[in-house]
Amino acid sequence: PQEYATEDQVFKALFDFLLAFEKIGGFRPGAAADFHDLLKRQAIQKQAGEGRNKVSKIVVSLWTSACRAGFGREFCGMLNEVLRCDEGPMLRDAAILCRAMNAELVMRDYLKLLVRVWPSDSMTFRGTSMPKDKVEFFTEGVLYRCAMCLATSFKREKAMEFIGMAPDDRTPVMFVFHLHPTHRCKHALYIEPHSVVAN
Numbered sequence: 001p002q003e004y005a006t007e008d009q010v011f012k013a014l015f016d017f018l019l020a021f022e023k024i025g026g027f028r029p030g031a032a033a034d035f036h037d038l039l040k041r042q043a044i045q046k047q048a049g050e051g052r053n054k055v056s057k058i059v060v061s062l063w064t065s066a067c068r069a070g071f072g073r074e075f076c077g078m079l080n081e082v083l084r085c086d087e088g089p090m091l092r093d094a095a096i097l098c099r100a101m102n103a104e105l106v107m108r109d110y111l112k113l114l115v116r117v118w119p120s121d122s123m124t125f126r127g128t129s130m131p132k133d134k135v136e137f138f139t140e141g142v143l144y145r146c147a148m149c150l151a152t153s154f155k156r157e158k159a160m161e162f163i164g165m166a167p168d169d170r171t172p173v174m175f176v177f178h179l180h181p182t183h184r185c186k187h188a189l190y191i192e193p194h195s196v197v198a199n
Contacts, residue, residue, distance in 0.1 A: 005055055005096055005099070005100040006055065007054070007055050007058065009096065009100075010055055010058060010059055010096070010097065010100050011036070011040055013093040013096040013097050014036055014039065014040070014062060014093070014097065015032065015033070015036045016090075016093045017078075017079075017082075017090045017093035017094060017097070018031075018032035018033075018035050018036050018071075018075075018078075019032040019033075020088075020089045020090045020093070021071065021078055021090060022070075022071075024088075024089070025071070027070060027071060028070070030070075031069075031070030031071060032070070034069055034070045035067070035069050035070040035071060035075075038067055038069050039062050039065055039067060039075060042061065042062075042065050042067065043058045043059075043061035043062050043065070044058070046061045055100055055103075056100055056101055056102075056103040058100075059097050059100045059101040060101055062075055062097070063075065063076045063079065063097075063101060063149060064076065064151075076149065076151070079094055079097065079098075079148075079149065080148035080149060082094045083098070083147055083148040083149065084147050084148050086147065098149065101149070118179065119154040119179070122178060122179040122180070122181045123176060123177065123178055123179070124152035124153060124154055124176075124177045124179070125152055125153050125154075125155065125156045125158070125159035125174065125175070125176055125177070126150065126151065126152045126153070126159055126162070126174070126175040126177070127158070127159030127160055127161065127162035127163035127164075127172070127173070127174055127175075128162055128163070128166075128172075128173050128175070129163070129165070129166030129167065129170035129171060129172050129173060130170060130171055130173050131169075131170060131171070132170075132171050135171045135173060152175070152177055156174075159174055159175075160174075
């Protein structure tokens with residue numbers, strides 16, 4: 001896959017994204033710069049020495065960071081909020097970051113798809129929480145396209161950890177994804193080697 005942004009462009013998009021979040025959210029001045037610098041250090045350290053698709057792997061590292069410095073929330077949640085809203089001053093920077101990440105995640109070559117790491121039972125898990133009225137939307141047979149970057153785990157226990165973080169006013173939810181055993185999924189990737197947080 002081709003890189004769609006340089007390292008400098010990715011970190012500029014990250015900074016501009018965080019700066020807009022700082023201003024809109026009324027966070028303390030400098031919160032964006034502090035968060036940017038910490039995320040950048042983590043990602044560069046994680047991807048040190050990477051060759052092919054280094055920029056894409058850097059964005060995966062940014063997205064998987066558990067850091068909450070300055071904003072009280074992780075970057076992945078901030079990015080997904082902007083993607084779900086699909087508007088606002090951070091959308092352009094979100095698109096740059098997502099496009100760079102997709103150069104690593106999306107696979108169009110079926111033979112290369114076969115060598116990727118897949119769960120042995122073709123299932124992955126996502127633990128989350130949602131408002132009750134949103135949970136009621138999900139009924140048997142409903143088709144749904146997720147309008148954000150979606151993380152799942154091969155381990156049900158990891159998804160249960162996220163369910164355990166559910167606030168009292170939200171409904172705990174376990175999503176189970178069944179991947180086709182031979183066709184697999186062309187827009188998914190086992191990102192453990194690039195993730196800042198294990199599993």
